[in-house]
Amino acid sequence: MLFRKSAIALGAALALTLCVNSVRAGEPQPFPGYYDGEIVELVTLGPAGVDDEAIASHVANPLYLLDADLEVTHVLSTIPGIAGYNPYWDVSLVTFNVEPYELVSEDDVLYAEEIGDVTVTDLDYILLCEVISE
Numbered sequence: 001m002l003f004r005k006s007a008i009a010l011g012a013a014l015a016l017t018l019c020v021n022s023v024r025a026g027e028p029q030p031f032p033g034y035y036d037g038e039i040v041e042l043v044t045l046g047p048a049g050v051d052d053e054a055i056a057s058h059v060a061n062p063l064y065l066l067d068a069d070l071e072v073t074h075v076l077s078t079i080p081g082i083a084g085y086n087p088y089w090d091v092s093l094v095t096f097n098v099e100p101y102e103l104v105s106e107d108d109v110l111y112a113e114e115i116g117d118v119t120v121t122d123l124d125y126i127l128l129c130e131v132i133s134e
Contacts, residue, residue, distance in 0.1 A: 087131075
């Protein structure tokens with residue numbers, strides 16, 4: 001229970017940092033994320049988070065936040081043009097149980113979890129963030 005609360009607090013802090021950095025100087029600042037091995041650019045749109053159960057359970061797509069010192073620390077489950085894409089993201093914290101390594105797709109994240117290399121914790125946090133390049 002304590003681990004989950006710590007993970008939620010860390011994830012929320014990381015997401016908030018993301019949001020603050022993206023609205024610095026009044027203009028959203030893009031940041032990189034991976035989708036199926038390709039780097040895409042994202043930008044935070046508005047509210048840092050949305051606390052809405054309908055959005056969380058029926059609309060939001062998974063976004064994985066890697067808790068590691070890697071160049072790209074976001075992995076997306078979808079992008080514009082893929083059925084079901086929308087700008088709401090259900091953020092999960094990915095904590096490495098081994099030396100961190102690059103995860104470049106949702107399949108990579110889920111496989112790493114399956115073999116025990118990472119622990120994936122749903123932060124119960126919805127982020128409003130748009131993919132601006134593919």
